[in-house]
Amino acid sequence: MEETITTALESQEYFINMGPQHPSTHGVLRLVLSLDGEIIRKVEPHIGYIHRSIEKMCEHDSYQQIVHLTDRMDYLSCHINNEAVCLAVEMGLQVEIPERVKVIRTIIGELTRLSSHQLWWGVMGMDLGAITTFLYGFRDRELITDIFEETCGARLTMNYNVPGGLMFDIHPNFQKRTKDFVTYFKKKLPEYDDLLSNNVIFRERTIGIGKLSKEDAISFGVTGPTGRASGFSCDVRKHYPYSAYDRVQFKEILRTEGDCFARYQCRIAEMWESLSIIEQLIDNIPEGPFKAPTKAVIKLPKGEWYQKVETARGEFGVYIISEGQKSPYRLKFRSPGFSNLSALDHMARGCKIADLVAIMSTIDLVIPDIDR
């Protein structure tokens, strides 16, 4: 009799599917959770639902065309992705880029980072049950999107960088609107802290959840704010400055806790740094051409180039192998989301399902970036 009761009450591992259509996966990502009660024993990500084979397409495209594919990957850091390809091609061509271009690229890049972090902040609040943050985040992001729309005509998949420089010069209103935005957002950012950072429920759900040690972060190749929250100093802007990052003052935000709350604080602090970078540059845009002269058909010489940049999610790498043709022989995108996702299983083991939502929010996954 006793034996039957023990067998009946014995816990049994079972599996559930989270996604591919799930609000907290922010896209088509399927996670197979193996559970013991509510405790997660294993998370197995199934990706590729929106794999578009961008790398294969690149092998047939010209370098100018490749730029337009990259903003379809991490659509929240589109300008920075475009910049990465442009920098790689410029490195191969060995063209000198006008100073004006470097400064504008940096400002646009930081605005992109801000808008991405604003969206992340809003969505993170919503994932944890606070609808207000979503509206606040989108309200402020709208102002940046308007600036982008005026600059390059698009609101989502923006194309502004081309190999050699920019597609066209900045709009006459650009400096004024950007300065207005910085003044406005400096007042709003403390509100973000009031709403979420000091919220008791929010702190309970993030502090000590989903820990990732520094060694694991390095081993898994986790970069960006996610890696820096674990103490992995990996800011490409600091270590390998590109564009105009060598002439601005900013801090690399590092924390040691490695939990969800540290990742959250990292991004909030990064927003202040981005604002400061924009302030330093916006009044000092040098005069000059907005594009270096390049040929209509770009042919890179035989060789290979690796360019890394810091997107809102981490280290984005473009690796071009050229055989001297007008399209690359092989082009690899090292996307930050892909490596960050690989650490999800490690972070989530032993947590509850609700914690997994918090962890995924703080890794800040963008699925097209992972699937490519």
Added chain:
Amino acid sequence: MNNEALKEFILQRVPEAEISQGAQFLQAVVLSEKAHSLLSELKSNPQTSFDYLFCLTGVDWPQHMEVIYHLKSTTHNHMVVIKSKINTREYPQTDTVSDIWRTAEFHEREVFDLYGIVFKNHPDLRRLLLTDDWVGYPMRKDYVDKVNMIEY
């Protein structure tokens, strides 16, 4: 370690390695049989301690396959590129490095998925981006898909 010292270090372990100075990094081409022991040594030796594998790429060349490892040391801040050459396109095999760097687990699955390179001793080698019943390896240069690909 500077590039000269790194070159010495690699040549001591694999004397037949072809070492060249690329546009940015020091590159070493080794045969796939020697790659795992060299990479393992590069990670564990305190002089080099390449603890950060930031990119893993598969390449399909006309005669052979190649797996390219971009390595960085977070303590010494030096970088190196190791290219593991697999001398066949028929049934390419090489040892996994997922026991050295955990990030390789995902990257190697992607390379297996798109190039068909089998990584021996990989804990979970399945297709990653494509469906399990997919036929062929799409990133190979000779892959044909009459419906979705345009002939150039």
